[in-house]
Amino acid sequence: MKFVPTLVALAAAAASFAVHATEFKSSDVHNSDDYPTVTAVRFMSEQLKQASGGKHSIKVFNKGALGTEKETIDQVKIGALDMTRVNISPMNSVCAKTNIPVLPFLFRSVEHLHKVLDGPIGEEIAKDCEAQGFIVLAYYDSGSRSIYSKKPVRTVADTKGMKIRVQQSDLWVAVAGAMGANPTPMPAGEVLTALRTGLVDAAENNYPSYGSGFRHFEVAKFYNKTEHSMAPEVLLFSKIVWDKLPKADQDMIRAAAKASVPFNRQAWAAYEKKEFDMVKAAGTEIIEVDKKSFQDVMVPVYDKFANTPDLKRMVKAVQDTK
Numbered sequence: 516m517k518f519v520p521t522l523v524a525l526a527a528a529a530a531s532f533a534v535h536a537t538e539f540k541s542s543d544v545h546n547s548d549d550y551p552t553v554t555a556v557r558f559m560s561e562q563l564k565q566a567s568g569g570k571h572s573i574k575v576f577n578k579g580a581l582g583t584e585k586e587t588i589d590q591v592k593i594g595a596l597d598m599t600r601v602n603i604s605p606m607n608s609v610c611a612k613t614n615i616p617v618l619p620f621l622f623r624s625v626e627h628l629h630k631v632l633d634g635p636i637g638e639e640i641a642k643d644c645e646a647q648g649f650i651v652l653a654y655y656d657s658g659s660r661s662i663y664s665k666k667p668v669r670t671v672a673d674t675k676g677m678k679i680r681v682q683q684s685d686l687w688v689a690v691a692g693a694m695g696a697n698p699t700p701m702p703a704g705e706v707l708t709a710l711r712t713g714l715v716d717a718a719e720n721n722y723p724s725y726g727s728g729f730r731h732f733e734v735a736k737f738y739n740k741t742e743h744s745m746a747p748e749v750l751l752f753s754k755i756v757w758d759k760l761p762k763a764d765q766d767m768i769r770a771a772a773k774a775s776v777p778f779n780r781q782a783w784a785a786y787e788k789k790e791f792d793m794v795k796a797a798g799t800e801i802i803e804v805d806k807k808s809f810q811d812v813m814v815p816v817y818d819k820f821a822n823t824p825d826l827k828r829m830v831k832a833v834q835d836t837k
Protein backbone atom coordinates (compact mmCIF):
# COMPACT_ATOMS: atom_id res chain seq x y z
CA MET A 516 0.00 0.00 0.00
CA LYS A 517 3.04 2.16 0.34
CA PHE A 518 2.88 3.22 -3.30
CA VAL A 519 -0.75 4.35 -3.15
CA PRO A 520 0.03 7.92 -2.15
CA THR A 521 2.59 7.98 -4.94
CA LEU A 522 -0.03 6.93 -7.43
CA VAL A 523 -2.41 9.50 -6.10
CA ALA A 524 0.27 12.13 -6.43
CA LEU A 525 0.99 10.98 -9.96
CA ALA A 526 -2.65 11.10 -10.90
CA ALA A 527 -2.95 14.58 -9.43
CA ALA A 528 0.08 15.71 -11.39
CA ALA A 529 -1.32 14.18 -14.57
CA ALA A 530 -4.66 15.87 -13.97
CA SER A 531 -3.07 19.26 -13.51
CA PHE A 532 -1.01 18.69 -16.65
CA ALA A 533 -4.20 17.80 -18.50
CA VAL A 534 -5.77 21.04 -17.34
CA HIS A 535 -2.87 23.19 -18.43
CA ALA A 536 -1.28 21.36 -21.38
CA THR A 537 -3.21 22.13 -24.48
CA GLU A 538 -3.23 21.41 -28.15
CA PHE A 539 -5.38 24.24 -29.41
CA LYS A 540 -7.53 23.51 -32.43
CA SER A 541 -7.40 25.96 -35.31
CA SER A 542 -9.48 25.96 -38.48
CA ASP A 543 -8.65 26.97 -42.05
CA VAL A 544 -10.68 26.52 -45.23
CA HIS A 545 -7.71 26.13 -47.56
CA ASN A 546 -7.24 22.76 -49.19
CA SER A 547 -3.51 23.06 -49.88
CA ASP A 548 -1.22 22.12 -46.99
CA ASP A 549 1.33 24.63 -48.22
CA TYR A 550 -1.11 27.57 -48.32
CA PRO A 551 0.66 30.42 -46.44
CA THR A 552 -2.09 30.80 -43.82
CA VAL A 553 -1.89 27.08 -43.02
CA THR A 554 1.91 27.05 -42.83
CA ALA A 555 1.95 30.25 -40.77
CA VAL A 556 -0.24 28.76 -38.03
CA ARG A 557 1.85 25.58 -38.06
CA PHE A 558 4.96 27.76 -37.70
CA MET A 559 3.25 29.54 -34.81
CA SER A 560 2.61 26.16 -33.20
CA GLU A 561 6.31 25.30 -33.36
CA GLN A 562 7.21 28.62 -31.77
CA LEU A 563 4.65 28.12 -29.04
CA LYS A 564 5.79 24.59 -28.35
CA GLN A 565 9.35 25.76 -27.91
CA ALA A 566 8.46 28.73 -25.74
CA SER A 567 6.20 26.67 -23.48
CA GLY A 568 8.55 23.71 -23.14
CA GLY A 569 6.08 21.48 -24.98
CA LYS A 570 3.08 22.52 -22.91
CA HIS A 571 1.14 24.23 -25.69
CA SER A 572 0.78 23.62 -29.40
CA ILE A 573 -1.76 24.13 -32.15
CA LYS A 574 -3.30 21.59 -34.46
CA VAL A 575 -4.44 23.06 -37.75
CA PHE A 576 -7.51 21.51 -39.33
CA ASN A 577 -7.49 22.86 -42.87
CA LYS A 578 -9.59 21.87 -45.92
CA GLY A 579 -12.65 23.29 -44.15
CA ALA A 580 -12.76 20.16 -41.96
CA LEU A 581 -14.28 22.11 -39.06
CA GLY A 582 -16.76 24.08 -41.17
CA THR A 583 -17.15 27.19 -43.26
CA GLU A 584 -15.56 30.44 -42.12
CA LYS A 585 -18.85 31.73 -40.74
CA GLU A 586 -19.46 28.48 -38.87
CA THR A 587 -16.02 28.47 -37.28
CA ILE A 588 -16.42 32.11 -36.26
CA ASP A 589 -19.60 31.11 -34.42
CA GLN A 590 -17.79 28.21 -32.74
CA VAL A 591 -14.93 30.43 -31.63
CA LYS A 592 -17.40 32.95 -30.24
CA ILE A 593 -18.93 30.37 -27.89
CA GLY A 594 -15.58 28.76 -27.00
CA ALA A 595 -16.36 25.45 -28.76
CA LEU A 596 -13.33 26.01 -30.99
CA ASP A 597 -10.07 27.65 -29.85
CA MET A 598 -8.94 29.36 -33.02
CA THR A 599 -9.84 30.05 -36.61
CA ARG A 600 -7.99 31.65 -39.48
CA VAL A 601 -10.45 33.39 -41.77
CA ASN A 602 -10.57 36.23 -44.20
CA ILE A 603 -11.60 39.37 -42.35
CA SER A 604 -14.74 39.76 -44.51
CA PRO A 605 -17.02 37.27 -42.72
CA MET A 606 -16.25 39.24 -39.54
CA ASN A 607 -17.86 42.36 -41.02
CA SER A 608 -21.24 41.63 -39.45
CA VAL A 609 -19.60 40.86 -36.09
CA CYS A 610 -17.43 43.95 -35.57
CA ALA A 611 -18.08 47.00 -37.76
CA LYS A 612 -14.48 48.19 -37.81
CA THR A 613 -13.44 45.11 -39.79
CA ASN A 614 -15.24 46.71 -42.74
CA ILE A 615 -12.42 49.23 -43.07
CA PRO A 616 -9.66 47.01 -44.53
CA VAL A 617 -12.16 45.37 -46.91
CA LEU A 618 -13.24 48.67 -48.51
CA PRO A 619 -12.59 48.76 -52.26
CA PHE A 620 -9.50 50.51 -53.59
CA LEU A 621 -8.46 51.72 -50.13
CA PHE A 622 -4.86 50.56 -49.97
CA ARG A 623 -2.25 51.85 -52.40
CA SER A 624 0.17 48.97 -51.97
CA VAL A 625 1.05 45.96 -49.84
CA GLU A 626 3.42 48.21 -47.86
CA HIS A 627 0.57 50.61 -47.18
CA LEU A 628 -1.63 47.73 -45.98
CA HIS A 629 1.11 46.42 -43.67
CA LYS A 630 1.75 49.84 -42.20
CA VAL A 631 -1.94 50.28 -41.41
CA LEU A 632 -2.47 46.82 -39.93
CA ASP A 633 0.74 46.98 -37.89
CA GLY A 634 -0.24 50.39 -36.48
CA PRO A 635 -3.03 52.00 -34.44
CA ILE A 636 -5.79 51.16 -36.95
CA GLY A 637 -4.92 47.46 -36.75
CA GLU A 638 -5.09 47.79 -32.96
CA GLU A 639 -8.42 49.54 -33.09
CA ILE A 640 -9.96 46.84 -35.27
CA ALA A 641 -8.60 44.19 -32.89
CA LYS A 642 -10.19 45.96 -29.88
CA ASP A 643 -13.53 46.09 -31.67
CA CYS A 644 -13.37 42.32 -32.23
CA GLU A 645 -12.27 41.67 -28.67
CA ALA A 646 -15.42 43.35 -27.42
CA GLN A 647 -17.34 40.73 -29.43
CA GLY A 648 -15.44 37.74 -28.02
CA PHE A 649 -12.47 37.44 -30.40
CA ILE A 650 -8.79 37.97 -29.69
CA VAL A 651 -7.11 39.07 -32.92
CA LEU A 652 -3.72 37.35 -32.86
CA ALA A 653 -2.46 38.27 -36.32
CA TYR A 654 -3.30 39.75 -39.68
CA TYR A 655 -1.97 37.73 -42.57
CA ASP A 656 -1.47 38.62 -46.22
CA SER A 657 -4.00 37.88 -48.89
CA GLY A 658 -2.70 39.96 -51.80
CA SER A 659 -5.28 41.77 -53.86
CA ARG A 660 -8.53 40.35 -55.12
CA SER A 661 -9.66 40.47 -58.75
CA ILE A 662 -12.68 39.21 -60.67
CA TYR A 663 -12.34 36.00 -62.66
CA SER A 664 -14.95 34.89 -65.07
CA LYS A 665 -15.88 32.84 -68.07
CA LYS A 666 -15.72 35.88 -70.36
CA PRO A 667 -13.29 38.79 -70.21
CA VAL A 668 -14.00 41.89 -68.15
CA ARG A 669 -12.31 45.08 -69.34
CA THR A 670 -14.44 47.82 -67.83
CA VAL A 671 -17.21 48.01 -65.23
CA ALA A 672 -19.80 47.83 -68.03
CA ASP A 673 -18.74 44.20 -68.58
CA THR A 674 -19.85 43.14 -65.09
CA LYS A 675 -23.41 44.36 -65.63
CA GLY A 676 -25.80 41.51 -64.85
CA MET A 677 -22.94 39.09 -64.17
CA LYS A 678 -23.63 36.59 -61.38
CA ILE A 679 -20.62 37.06 -59.14
CA ARG A 680 -19.94 34.96 -56.06
CA VAL A 681 -18.95 37.12 -53.13
CA GLN A 682 -17.95 36.43 -49.55
CA GLN A 683 -20.65 36.31 -46.88
CA SER A 684 -20.62 39.98 -45.97
CA ASP A 685 -23.04 42.85 -46.71
CA LEU A 686 -20.11 44.97 -47.76
CA TRP A 687 -19.21 42.47 -50.46
CA VAL A 688 -22.80 42.33 -51.65
CA ALA A 689 -22.68 46.13 -51.99
CA VAL A 690 -19.34 46.07 -53.83
CA ALA A 691 -20.61 43.67 -56.49
CA GLY A 692 -23.94 45.51 -56.59
CA ALA A 693 -22.12 48.78 -57.27
CA MET A 694 -20.52 47.09 -60.29
CA GLY A 695 -24.01 46.36 -61.63
CA ALA A 696 -23.52 42.64 -61.00
CA ASN A 697 -25.81 40.14 -59.27
CA PRO A 698 -23.97 39.27 -56.06
CA THR A 699 -24.31 35.71 -54.78
CA PRO A 700 -22.82 35.26 -51.30
CA MET A 701 -21.69 31.74 -50.42
CA PRO A 702 -18.87 29.98 -48.55
CA ALA A 703 -15.60 29.42 -50.41
CA GLY A 704 -16.02 25.65 -50.51
CA GLU A 705 -19.11 25.88 -52.71
CA VAL A 706 -17.74 28.16 -55.39
CA LEU A 707 -16.12 25.62 -57.72
CA THR A 708 -19.40 23.72 -58.10
CA ALA A 709 -21.32 26.99 -58.46
CA LEU A 710 -19.00 28.02 -61.31
CA ARG A 711 -19.27 24.59 -62.91
CA THR A 712 -23.05 24.44 -62.80
CA GLY A 713 -23.51 28.06 -63.89
CA LEU A 714 -25.07 29.14 -60.60
CA VAL A 715 -22.48 31.92 -60.88
CA ASP A 716 -20.54 33.26 -63.90
CA ALA A 717 -17.67 34.69 -61.92
CA ALA A 718 -16.02 35.08 -58.55
CA GLU A 719 -13.23 37.23 -57.15
CA ASN A 720 -10.11 36.33 -55.25
CA ASN A 721 -6.31 36.42 -55.23
CA TYR A 722 -4.16 34.18 -57.48
CA PRO A 723 -3.50 31.43 -54.90
CA SER A 724 -7.20 30.96 -54.06
CA TYR A 725 -8.13 31.06 -57.73
CA GLY A 726 -5.24 28.67 -58.35
CA SER A 727 -4.33 25.62 -56.24
CA GLY A 728 -6.39 26.86 -53.28
CA PHE A 729 -9.85 26.26 -54.74
CA ARG A 730 -8.99 25.42 -58.38
CA HIS A 731 -11.42 27.97 -59.84
CA PHE A 732 -8.96 28.50 -62.70
CA GLU A 733 -10.17 25.21 -64.13
CA VAL A 734 -13.54 26.79 -64.94
CA ALA A 735 -13.08 30.57 -65.09
CA LYS A 736 -10.39 31.18 -67.69
CA PHE A 737 -10.20 34.99 -67.51
CA TYR A 738 -8.47 36.63 -64.57
CA ASN A 739 -9.36 40.32 -64.87
CA LYS A 740 -7.01 42.54 -62.90
CA THR A 741 -9.53 44.72 -61.09
CA GLU A 742 -7.46 44.45 -57.88
CA HIS A 743 -10.43 45.95 -56.10
CA SER A 744 -9.74 44.93 -52.48
CA MET A 745 -6.89 43.81 -50.27
CA ALA A 746 -9.10 42.34 -47.52
CA PRO A 747 -6.54 40.67 -45.24
CA GLU A 748 -6.70 37.36 -43.41
CA VAL A 749 -7.10 37.30 -39.66
CA LEU A 750 -6.21 34.76 -36.97
CA LEU A 751 -8.76 34.68 -34.16
CA PHE A 752 -8.61 33.14 -30.69
CA SER A 753 -11.69 32.55 -28.58
CA LYS A 754 -11.96 35.08 -25.76
CA ILE A 755 -13.79 32.51 -23.64
CA VAL A 756 -10.81 30.13 -23.90
CA TRP A 757 -8.31 33.00 -23.60
CA ASP A 758 -9.70 34.30 -20.34
CA LYS A 759 -9.07 30.93 -18.70
CA LEU A 760 -5.36 31.00 -19.54
CA PRO A 761 -2.69 32.36 -17.21
CA LYS A 762 -1.27 35.70 -18.32
CA ALA A 763 2.14 34.13 -18.99
CA ASP A 764 0.54 31.70 -21.44
CA GLN A 765 -1.41 34.47 -23.16
CA ASP A 766 1.86 36.35 -23.62
CA MET A 767 3.52 33.26 -25.11
CA ILE A 768 0.64 32.81 -27.56
CA ARG A 769 0.77 36.45 -28.59
CA ALA A 770 4.54 36.28 -29.12
CA ALA A 771 4.28 33.12 -31.22
CA ALA A 772 1.51 34.69 -33.32
CA LYS A 773 3.60 37.82 -33.80
CA ALA A 774 6.52 35.73 -35.01
CA SER A 775 4.26 34.04 -37.56
CA VAL A 776 3.45 37.34 -39.31
CA PRO A 777 6.81 37.91 -41.07
CA PHE A 778 6.86 34.17 -41.80
CA ASN A 779 3.48 34.48 -43.49
CA ARG A 780 4.39 37.61 -45.43
CA GLN A 781 7.46 36.02 -46.89
CA ALA A 782 5.68 32.78 -47.69
CA TRP A 783 2.81 34.70 -49.25
CA ALA A 784 4.99 36.72 -51.62
CA ALA A 785 6.65 33.57 -52.95
CA TYR A 786 3.40 31.59 -53.11
CA GLU A 787 1.50 34.33 -54.93
CA LYS A 788 4.20 34.46 -57.61
CA LYS A 789 4.28 30.67 -57.95
CA GLU A 790 0.50 30.53 -58.30
CA PHE A 791 0.48 33.33 -60.88
CA ASP A 792 2.95 31.31 -62.96
CA MET A 793 0.91 28.15 -62.46
CA VAL A 794 -2.42 29.58 -63.63
CA LYS A 795 -0.77 31.25 -66.60
CA ALA A 796 0.84 27.99 -67.63
CA ALA A 797 -2.57 26.33 -67.25
CA GLY A 798 -4.06 28.69 -69.85
CA THR A 799 -5.54 31.54 -67.80
CA GLU A 800 -5.75 34.77 -69.72
CA ILE A 801 -4.75 37.77 -67.61
CA ILE A 802 -6.82 40.80 -68.61
CA GLU A 803 -5.75 44.41 -68.00
CA VAL A 804 -8.76 46.34 -66.72
CA ASP A 805 -9.90 49.95 -66.77
CA LYS A 806 -9.63 50.17 -62.98
CA LYS A 807 -10.87 53.73 -62.82
CA SER A 808 -14.25 52.65 -64.17
CA PHE A 809 -14.56 50.35 -61.14
CA GLN A 810 -13.25 52.92 -58.67
CA ASP A 811 -15.75 55.49 -59.87
CA VAL A 812 -18.79 53.39 -58.97
CA MET A 813 -17.66 52.66 -55.38
CA VAL A 814 -18.71 55.97 -53.79
CA PRO A 815 -22.07 54.58 -52.50
CA VAL A 816 -20.20 51.69 -50.86
CA TYR A 817 -18.15 54.12 -48.79
CA ASP A 818 -21.28 56.13 -47.99
CA LYS A 819 -23.04 53.03 -46.74
CA PHE A 820 -20.24 51.27 -44.83
CA ALA A 821 -18.04 54.10 -43.61
CA ASN A 822 -21.18 55.71 -42.23
CA THR A 823 -20.31 56.84 -38.69
CA PRO A 824 -17.88 59.58 -37.59
CA ASP A 825 -15.67 56.84 -36.13
CA LEU A 826 -15.50 54.82 -39.35
CA LYS A 827 -15.00 57.96 -41.44
CA ARG A 828 -12.12 58.95 -39.19
CA MET A 829 -10.59 55.52 -39.69
CA VAL A 830 -10.88 55.71 -43.49
CA LYS A 831 -9.14 59.07 -43.41
CA ALA A 832 -6.44 57.77 -41.06
CA VAL A 833 -5.77 54.93 -43.51
CA GLN A 834 -5.64 57.29 -46.46
CA ASP A 835 -3.28 59.59 -44.56
CA THR A 836 -0.93 56.76 -43.62
CA LYS A 837 2.19 57.26 -45.70
Ligand code: GTR
Pocket residue numbers: 544584600601602657682702703719720721724748
Ligand atom coordinates in the same frame (compact mmCIF):
# COMPACT_ATOMS: atom_id res chain seq x y z
C1 GTR B 1 -9.47 33.58 -49.66
C2 GTR B 1 -9.25 33.51 -48.18
C3 GTR B 1 -10.19 32.54 -47.54
C4 GTR B 1 -11.62 32.78 -47.96
C5 GTR B 1 -11.74 32.96 -49.45
C6 GTR B 1 -13.15 33.38 -49.86
O1 GTR B 1 -8.63 34.53 -50.24
O2 GTR B 1 -7.93 33.10 -47.92
O3 GTR B 1 -10.03 32.64 -46.16
O4 GTR B 1 -12.12 33.87 -47.30
O5 GTR B 1 -10.82 33.91 -49.93
O6 GTR B 1 -13.29 34.13 -50.80
O7 GTR B 1 -14.11 32.91 -49.24
